[in-house]
Amino acid sequence: MIGLKKYLIEEEARLKMIKQVVDERLVGVPEGNLRVTSSGKHVQYMHCKEKDGKYQKQGDYLKKSDMPLIKKLAQKTYDQKIKRLVDKRLRQIQNLNKDYSDNEIESVYFKMNINRQALLIPVEKTWQQTVADWKSKPYSGKEFKDGDPEIYTKKGERVRSKSERLIADILYEMGIEYKYECSVILKGYGQVYPDFTMLCRKTGEEVYWEHDGRMGDSQYSEKAVKKINSYINNGILPGDRLILTFETANVVLNDRTVRKIIESVLI
Template sequence: MHNLRKMLLEEQKHLETIIAKASESLKSVPEGHLRISKDKNNVRYYHCVEDYNGVYIPKSDIVLPRQLAQKSYDMSVLKKAEMRLKQIKKLTKDYKDDEMEQLYTSLHEERQTLITPVEPAWNQIVEKWYGEEYQRKEFKEGAAFILTEKGERVRSKSEKILADYFYRENILYKYEKPLYLKGYGTVYPDFTFLSPHTGKEIYWEHEGMMDKPEYARTAVHKIETYQKNGIYVGENLILTFETEQSVLNSKNVESLVGKYLR
């Protein structure tokens, strides 16, 4: 599974945070545990230290029952989190996302020609997807003629900046690949990729004139339609924006690529 190791390492950090929080909470807790007795609508709390029945906690004491209940909960959380953390550390010690793929790619190329892998390598999947033809959106007569480093015509300087960055980073993309959105019609996302995390398409829209009211209204409507079609920002839709005062941020682009396309 692509990106499973990253997910496991993130869960490891999450568990370590939980363990630290629960351990800190258990540093100063009362001795013993809480017993709760309920008779119809009457609830009684007992502080148990040496015997099961314990000592009755008067209703005026609202702190001790909470402390004892929290203690029991924190101990359970700590035990479970430590167990899961141990399992994850053991799994990630020698686990690699592409270990099955490497069994094939590490073979001599002559041997590879004799073998049918149990599943295609990721680069084979991407290249096959990339090689599939599609009908691009036409350029209007008189539109600016802007070429990327790859020799591909785009509609704006910002799109060229993005395309050139993807090209230099060897990230395969499709420019303005048509996508049908129910309730809107066919749209042409600026860039379409194959997500290394999910194996499904992920779209990148650059909205470059968000300080122009009519352009902004159209952009917002399109983004809302994406969501109505199950395409959500932060999952399978990446957005970048520009205004006259705020240009495309290269650091932001690098961060988005690292998060969604690596």
């Protein structure tokens, strides 16, 4: 559920980039190593070369005029250490990536015969069980007023705007369960009704979606900003557990934006 695979893949890519950098820098480096000693305020540099398979502890003293060589030798030692570390970590992560799956605990259960599954108590609830338990908890949303437009989603739920219908329909198409206008208490602000509440598969936590559709209206936008700040003050941060989308009279929400948000935050 944590979604470790994504981070392992990202870390493998990062290490490969580092490896490429140090491999290129280690081409054509000068022979030998650098030894750095100090006596009081004076720093001394020695160029130690290999003899009989080992580097000498005492080498040729280098002068200040040899600073370009000194820097190259120092860089060589650093790059060699980075290369050894990166090569080691790459082997470990690549082996883990071949073998690891985010859902491997859950998959043990689902790979069993359905009749055997009925006899078992999984060590962890499956994602389907978790979502079903969460969805089964009753709640009361906001009431609609007389004269409110009648807009319905593909699930047959009534929503307040065409943009909310767009979000609801895409969530439904992508198999994301949600609660519409399920209330939340924000300390220092009071009760709010986020347009949509979902469970994040990566973390198992609730994620709230607030769509502010009239940001060109100064009174509306001021109220929206206050509410967003209250979410933040309650530890519910945008991009983490809070999804925010906006519209004005001239800039409308589109399905591509909605899908990208869902893929990034919820899946």
